[in-house]
Amino acid sequence: MTYLSNRVLTMEESVTLAAGARAKELKAQGRDILSLTLGEPDFVTPKNIQDAAIKAIQSGKASFYTVASGLPELKDAINSYMEKFYGYSVDRNQIVAATGGKYVLYAFFMAVLNPDDEVIIPTPYWVSYADQVKMAQGQPVFVQAREENDFKVTAQQLETVRTEKTKVLLLNTPSNPTGMIYTAAELQALGDWAVANDILILADDIYGRLVYNGAAFTPISTLSEAIRKQTIVINGVAKSYAMTGWRVGFAVGNPEIIAAMSKIIGQTTSNLTTVSQYAAIEAFTGDQSAVETMRQAFEERLNTIYPLLNAIPGFEVIKPQGAFYLFPNVKKAMEMKGYTDVTEFTTAILNETGIALVTGAGFGAPENVRLSYATDMDTLKEAVDRLQAFMLD
Template identity: 80%
Template sequence: MTKLSERVLSMEESVTLKAAAKAKQLASQGRDILPLTLGQPDFVTPQNIQEAAIAAITDGRASFYTQASGLPELKEAVGTYFEQFYGYTISPNQVVAGTGAKFILYAFFMTVINPLDEVIIPTPYWVSYADQIKMAEGVPVFVDATQENHFKVTVEQLEAARTTKTKVLLLNSPSNPTGMVYTREELQAIGDWAVAHDILILADDIYGRLVYNGTTFTPISSLSEAIKKQTIVINGVSKTYAMTGWRVGFAVGDSEIIAGMSKIISQTTSNLTTVSQYAAIEALTGSQDTVETMRQAFEERLNTIYPLLCEVPGFEVVKPQGAFYFFPNVTKAMEMKGYTNVTDFTDAILEETGVALVTGEGFGAPENVRLSYATDLDTLKEAVSRLKAFMEAE
């Protein structure tokens, strides 16, 4: 008799974390590894945020439990942030904070999903969505967002996937792994469709501040009162403020759903680490200058590396508009090197070149690989140079 639950046995390990762990293992053995796996900014958390955390430790505020759903001051800070960047006001009972946006997503699914409820997910998708839905006994329903349509789905595709069990549409814009961004018009049509069919919208906006080359991020929740009522926004400070290690995520939306998520948190993690809450307050309400500095750095990397990556034989690349990932189709590259499986191809690249990428299989895209450009330009240039040499070798 196995000691493991069917839930765990059927669950996939995160391919991004698995790839990062393998790269670290090889580097520890003395291998020259260039890790392009994790969605982690290479910047240090801004000084003003560090100082706010240190002050909370020094004066004792960080020493104690807080409300499970987050400090009142943090909820007020989220409200201030939404007024500034979303253009509408929220009340404290519409906010819940927790240990990273990933866990906030989990709390949402556990709150709203009943067995066999369906969640529509455009593919390619972030690796943890599907397994979290399955953990809540829901059913992920995948809708193919093709490269020809810049990795975006249409209302017609969503309608074709809708059934009487459809409860949630998951929308991630800017997208991990593709970097695509939906336009206001596209979002309006999708939002109106969801409202018409009483389908909840889960808007994963974690990369909303990281858009490039004149692209505009439009929060779907800002388009109308009806769409806003139908939407739960997931966000956090990890990507925008270079705070991945602080583990701060939050959700904003319907107060009944938020209260349910707070219950889940109260019976699992309890409150988000207190010192991280004080750091997040400063991030959301303090100077935003460093955000723009980092955004400009990502934009420079995107614009510098994109044409170089396009020169790698067999790599077909759509230029991203946001986030910090390239997601090239490598079908031709695999054929050139004699591979039929993208994970095997990715492993071969790591072994032969030292460039650590992430297989597209975990994103629902078995013809693609993901490269993070959340690292310095020299490393990125060297990585692309190695990829080109690998593909050009006989």
């Protein structure tokens, strides 16, 4: 007899967190490990944000519960952020803040999905989407975003999988793991399709400010009033502000859905950690120069490492436009080294070179691996050198 639920027995472990944990374990054993696993900026949180958190602690404001959906002052700061980067305002009842973007996504799925409701997820996809849908008793429906189309899906592809149970279209642009960005015209077509078929759009915009080499991020919610009404925007401070440890995410959209998400938060976490809320207020309303400094650093790393990675035998890489990941196709590399399984190939790279990558299998891409360039240039260059030597051995 097992005491575990069927829910957890069928749940997959996060491959990114598992890869990161394995790298840390080996490093603790004395191995020379270069971890390119987690999507975590190597910068510390900007000082003005740290100072705001310290002030909140010292004043005593951080000592108490807040309303489940977030401090009114935080909602006002999020509205200021929306005005500046999305070009439209939202009311407080259209905003909810919670313990990280990941938990905001979970609260959304729990709020809107009934058993067997379908969520369309383009692949490759961030590892937690599918399992969160399943936890809410929904059904993930995958649509392959092909490499020849720069890892982007079309409305025609979506129509081939639409059924009467289709409730949500999930869009992540810039994408984790591919770093690709949908154009305004491409998003318009997807948004119009969703509106025509009364399908909710879940827009995961967490990497929207991390775009490079002149690329532009267009939030789908800005394209028309009809699309905006159909869209729930998910965003947060983790990636752009180097605040992964603060766990601050938010959602903006339909007040009925936002209220339902707030109810779930109230019955689970009670509220986002209060000190993190005060830190986020400063992040959204304070000096933004550190964000641009970090963006420029990521851009330099991408432009330096991309050609070097693409020159490794068997590695074929589409240059990303945003986020901070490279997602090479390693089918030829696996053939050269005698592997048919990408997870086994990734494990071999770790064991033989000390480079920790993430298997593409967890992203729905069995011919790819993901590496994060959210780390220092010396580490990235050393990792590429080791991969080159591994493939030439």
